[in-house]
Amino acid sequence: MPPDTRLAEQLDPATTVLLTVECQRGVVGADSALPELAEAARASGALARIARLVAAAHDTGVQVVHAIAERRPDGRGASRNARLFRAAERLPVRQLTGSTAVRVAEPIPVSEDDLVLRRLHGLSPIAGTEADALLRNLGCRTLVVTGVSANVAVPNAVFDAVNLGYTVVVPADAIAGVPAEYTSAMVRHTLSLVATVTTTRAVLQGWARPRRTR
Template structure:
């Protein structure tokens, strides 16, 4: 299923939120705990596309929410009920609260009006994090999901968004996973079944030249 060149009916900035997922230095930065994922996110252009979308969202008045995964130095409250969490505990770079690792990575801009939501547990940027309540208070109806990884957090975010009643939109060139070719397969065979798949260029065009909303 090919990405749509333009979103049907456009995306109303007043009811749309752009979500960046784990676009933090310790994940996609030069000193990443997951260097393969960081390399793919940068080489594929996904991180640059996230940055472009965030900058355009700021210009268009679209609310931006940055979802960050972190842990306390003592590990209190962190999940340990999956192999992934136990692996993360042993990585040389830890996503510790208050460190450079949990700052939003360049070149993604952070505006004064952006919301940064940090989670200490789980796999999803939405489930159990308070993001759902924030989105409803903002008046969100459509959630644009970007970032990493297409292996775990991105599909979690999309499924949770749909289950919570939001329309999910995924710019396929603004997400990344490993191996590099996995993302296209995930989008085609899974995300396209539940979300509107589009491109960074189509979203930028819609936000810069919005059509009349019905």
């Protein structure tokens, strides 16, 4: 199948950033605090596809940003205004700053040129973080959103990015949530209204397409 020309234009490496959302060992790794979500990310192939996208971004010159959710051991600055946050405090694996739980999970490759965006609060890797300033300084116009979860952080990232004026591309097979059928329904009925929904293969084809010289 030939590459989608419009998508390829959106994915210009000079103005595109690839965002991985909470693809950290304590979330999608072997010792996850959320084993059902980790299993969904691996069994669906989403984690492997994210790794492929990151590797291709490195090869193509697309900037990669890894968004990590963590907390201080003393909990200072952490949100507690939702059931999700309070439940996280009781999980056997905690996403503590400096621990292995907040390292990018295998098999995702990490380059010295990647940026790691850490947050101590909230549901979104964009709202209330340095993300917007970093993306604008990088010349980003298109944000490719991948990762977990399709239940909370991914839709938050998509809506926040759209509200800030970025074009958002979502490779639907490179995100995961629970249950699996919820993820597909959320993509179809919600994210497709505000983002360009596509596949990992199409993104890879877009990055492989020769660019016009100016």
